[in-house]
Amino acid sequence: MDFATPKGLVHAVRGVSFSLGREKLGVVGESGSGKSVTGRAILKLVRPPGRVSAKRLSFDGIDLLACDERAMREIRGRRISMVMQDPKFSLNPVMTVGAQIAEAYRLHEQASAAEAKRRALEMLEAVRIRDPERVYRAYPHEVSGGMGQRIMIAMMLIPDPDLLIADEPTSALDVTVQLQVLAILDDLVTQRGMGLIFISHDLNLVASFCDRVLIMYGGRVLEVCDAKRLSEAQHPYTRGLLDCLPRIEVGKEPGGKAGGPADLPVLHRDPAWLDQGV
Amino acid sequence: MIDVEDLSVTFGHGAATVHAVRGISFHVAAGESFGLVGESGSGKSTVLRALSGLNPDWSGRMTVAGQTLGRRRNKVFYKQVQMVFQDPYGSLHPRHTIDRILAEPIAIHNLGEADRRIGRALEEVGLGPQFRYRYPHQLSGGQRQRVAVARALILEPKILLLDEPTSALDVSVQAEVLNLLGRLKTERDLTYILVSHNLAVVAHMCGRLAVMNHGVIVEEMTVAQLRAREPAHPYTRQLLTASLGYDRAAIDRFEDFAATA
Numbered sequence: 407m408d409f410a411t412p413k414g415l416v417h418a419v420r421g422v423s424f425s426l427g428r429e430k431l432g433v434v435g436e437s438g439s440g441k442s443v444t445g446r447a448i449l450k451l452v453r454p455p456g457r458v459s460a461k462r463l464s465f466d467g468i469d470l471l472a473c474d475e476r477a478m479r480e481i482r483g484r485r486i487s488m489v490m491q492d493p494k495f496s497l498n499p500v501m502t503v504g505a506q507i508a509e510a511y512r513l514h515e516q517a518s519a520a521e522a523k524r525r526a527l528e529m530l531e532a533v534r535i536r537d538p539e540r541v542y543r544a545y546p547h548e549v550s551g552g553m554g555q556r557i558m559i560a561m562m563l564i565p566d567p568d569l570l571i572a573d574e575p576t577s578a579l580d581v582t583v584q585l586q587v588l589a590i591l592d593d594l595v596t597q598r599g600m601g602l603i604f605i606s607h608d609l610n611l612v613a614s615f616c617d618r619v620l621i622m623y624g625g626r627v628l629e630v631c632d633a634k635r636l637s638e639a640q641h642p643y644t645r646g647l648l649d650c651l652p653r654i655e656v657g658k659e660p661g662g663k664a665g666g667p668a669d670l671p672v673l674h675r676d677p678a679w680l681d682q683g684v
Numbered sequence: 685m686i687d688v689e690d691l692s693v694t695f696g697h698g699a700a701t702v703h704a705v706r707g708i709s710f711h712v713a714a715g716e717s718f719g720l721v722g723e724s725g726s727g728k729s730t731v732l733r734a735l736s737g738l739n740p741d742w743s744g745r746m747t748v749a750g751q752t753l754g755r756r757r758n759k760v761f762y763k764q765v766q767m768v769f770q771d772p773y774g775s776l777h778p779r780h781t782i783d784r785i786l787a788e789p790i791a792i793h794n795l796g797e798a799d800r801r802i803g804r805a806l807e808e809v810g811l812g813p814q815f816r817y818r819y820p821h822q823l824s825g826g827q828r829q830r831v832a833v834a835r836a837l838i839l840e841p842k843i844l845l846l847d848e849p850t851s852a853l854d855v856s857v858q859a860e861v862l863n864l865l866g867r868l869k870t871e872r873d874l875t876y877i878l879v880s881h882n883l884a885v886v887a888h889m890c891g892r893l894a895v896m897n898h899g900v901i902v903e904e905m906t907v908a909q910l911r912a913r914e915p916a917h918p919y920t921r922q923l924l925t926a927s928l929g930y931d932r933a934a935i936d937r938f939e940d941f942a943a944t945a
Contacts, residue, residue, distance in 0.1 A: 436854040437825075551724070580723035580881065581926040582938055589935040607854065614929030650859035652888030654911060654927060667866045667888050673856035 418443045418456075419625045426569070430595055430602045432616035432633060434609055436647075440625035441605045445571045448603075449488055450478050466568065484514045487567035491574040493554030497546040504530075504542030507561045514565040529560040533590050552583035559587065563594065569601040570594075577606065588615055609636065609647055621647075624680045646673035685714040685843065685875045686735070691744035693730050704730045706899040707744070714842075717869065717876040719886035719893030719907075721923070726896040728879045729770075732845050735877070736767045748843065759793060766836035770848035772828035776820040782806070782831055783816045789839050805834040809864060826857035833864065837872075844869075846878045850885060862889060883927040887911060895920045897941055 419440040424431070435441045447458045450470060463470045465486065473481065482488075490496045498506055507529060508522035517525070523542075530538035533556040546554060555575060562570060572591065576584040592615070595602050606612050612619055613636040621629040621644045629641040639645060649671040693705040705727040712718040722728040733739040735746060737757035746753040749764060769775040776785055786802045795801065806816060809830040820828055829849060836844060849865065850858040866889065869876060880886050886893050887907050894904045895917065903917040915921050919941045925934050 436856065582723070582922060585926050585930060585935050586938065588930055589932060592930075592932060609855070610929050614931065647855060650856050652859075652862065652882075652884040654884045654887045654924070667862075669863045669866065670859040670888070672859055672863065 417625055419447065422622070422625070422627050424620060424627065424630070426601050426603065428595070428599045428601050429618065430592070430604060430616040430633075432612035432619040433603060433605045433622060434607065434612050434619055434647075435622035436607060438624075439622040441622050442573050443625075444622070445488065445573050445603060445605050448571060449482055449486055451488075483510065483562075483567065484565045485567055486569045486571065487562040487565065488571040488573065489555075489558050489562050489575045492578060493546070493551065493558045496558055497554060499546055501545075502542070503544050503546060503549065503557050507542075507557070507564055510561045511564045525564060526560075529564045530557070532563075533557075533560045534586065535560075552579050552587070555579060555587055556590070559590065566598070567600065569603070571603045571605070573605045574607070575604075577608065584611075609651065613637070626680065626682065628679060628682060642676065643673075643679055646671070649673075685716070685749060686712040686718075686877065687745075687747040688731070688735070689745040691731065691734060691742060691746060693727070693734050693739060693742045695741070703899055705734070705742075708894075708896070708899075708901045710894055710901065710904065712875060712877060714875055715873055716892065717878060717890040719890035720877060720879045720896060721881065721883060721886050721893055722896035723881060723923075725898070727899040728896045729847050731896075732767065732847050732877065732879050736765060736845055737761070738767075762841075763793060763839050764841050765843045765845065766839060766841040767845040767847065768829070768832050768836050768849050771852055772825050772832055773820075773852070775832055776828055778820055781817050781819055782811075782823075785820075785831065786835055786838055789835060793839060795839070801838055805838045808837065808868070809834045810860075824857075825853050826861060829853060829857075829861050830864065833861075833868070837868065840872075841874075843875045843877070846876060848880055849878070851880065851882065858885075865889065883910070883924060895923065 422444055433441045433444065443452065446452050448463070448470070450458065452458050460471060465481070468481070504523065504526055507526040508519070511517060511522045511525050527538045527542060530541055535541050535553060535556055541549060541553065541557070549557065555578070559575065570591070576587050579587065591602060594600050604612065604616055613633050616633045619631055619633050619636055620627050621641065623643050629639060629644050631639055637648065639648065650673050652670060689709045690707045691705055691709070692703065692707050695702045695704055708731065710718070720728040720731060730739060734742040740755050748761070751761070783802060786805055787798050790798045790801055802816065803813065806813065811827060811830055815823065815827065823831065846865070850861050853861060862885065868874065876889070878886060878889050887910055890907055892904070892906050893910065894901045896902065897919050903915060903920045905915060909915065910924070913924060915924055918939070922938060925931070
């Protein structure tokens with residue numbers, strides 16, 4: 407798999423290039439850094455007035471730039487799938503959870519309703535929902551946020567895609583639930599050989615979860631590094647982001663007289679970063 | 685400074701009653717920063733809302749600065765205790781300018797000298813006079829949270845209740861707001877109760893913390909104990925493990941404490 411260079415008219419993303427194999431790629435940046443738009447551009451989900459231009463945007467030998475809407479519909483879901491940030495807005499509120507998952511399956515496979523239901527229940531179990539029969543019949547408002555997110559993942563995974571783009575799939579969840587959801591994705595990458603683009607603002611999480619990390623700022627990729635070596639990152643922006651995180655392990659001595667904490671290092675932005683890029 | 689004894693909060697009636705907080709007690713000394721940590725639904729925000737008078741249906745005993753609190757709070761209480769909310773997008777009136785937002789508490793408490801106070805409050809939270817006549821939508825998330833802090837401090841309270849003050853912000857902005865809160869605390873000798881799901885933020889800001897799960901405090905400890913990774917309760921240990929990053933092996937050992945609580 408190989409992707410390259412989406413470019414926005416408002417320059418939301420400028421000259422981004424990267425390639426992805428069967429691995430977990432983390433895309434990290436602050437709000438407005440263009441990380442979500444990059445994910446959408448791959449699926450050609452950027453609507454006018456947004457415009458995507460690139461030298462090359464190819465997936466498994468298919469030139470995505472040349473694909474029309476019809477061809478893209480064949481790819482979306484079946485080959486490349488995307489999990490959005492908030493299950494509350496991504497699930498259909500007037501359809502039961504089960505019907506939505508089964509629909510996702512039947513859109514892509516020639517399957518009977520009974521077969522689709524069986525697969526949907528299997529999928530709910532695979533994302534560790536304890537009582538799949540009950541959840542199958544439930545409406546989205548009847549499930550918790552963590553469960554909603556697992557349902558979204560089940561729905562995106564049921565057509566068995568080769569690549570999953572996860573846009574902040576867990577940032578609305580509690581830490582323990584978040585890690586459990588990530589473990590599900592991790593196992594799928596290992597077992598099915600799926601590729602994963604994991605978009606997040608959480609540096610620590612990405613460093614411990616992904617294989618490689620892209621650091622985005624102002625629509626550009628400032629640095630690409632091994633997730634395991636993120637703590638040795640070179641770029642001042644990456645360093646600044648890492649430094650300004652409060653940490654549990656580091657015992658900062660109280661600085662103020664009333665026991666106030668010592669100041670965290672503050673990120674100083676350099677306008678020159680906007681002209682850089684890997 | 686703050687004493688809470690056997691506080692319970694319920695929502696709803698009859699069979700549909702939800703016990704959000706179930707008989708918790710804690711004490712916060714003057715000048716201390718106390719953290720309340722827990723996952724969503726643990727009741728940590730409800731404790732703050734009961735304390736600040738936003739939630740009248742509670743039982744137990746709460747004392748702030750020697751005054752026992754009743755159902756209704758008077759102006760003297762709000763002169764002492766102010767709150768900063770989680771969502772800087774929802775907590776500022778969208779059709780009021782920053783000037784009007786900051787003028788309201790001054791008018792309610794008849795403090796006078798509104799002009800001087802507003803100018804000083806903005807300066808203290810690091811916003812220049814150019815922000816004074818803007819509307820909230822013209823500010824970034826971090827700037828809005830600074831306005832929320834300015835609004836809380838304009839009455840010169842002794843106690844600040846902070847409900848997830850930085851969870852809606854980017855990490856670089858979070859550092860700035862945490863630094864601001866730390867500096868103001870030292871300068872004004874404030875007492876903080878900080879509610880957060882982020883253990884690292886609480887470890888940075890507070891000296892002591894209580895961990896809540898399903899409406900009860902499962903453990904109270906010092907931040908030094910947290911840093912030394914010495915929590916006694918299995919729930920706290922799991923929360924700490926989860927906060928330290930992704931570890932595939934550890935996740936399989938996670939228990940569901942919701943079921944047992």
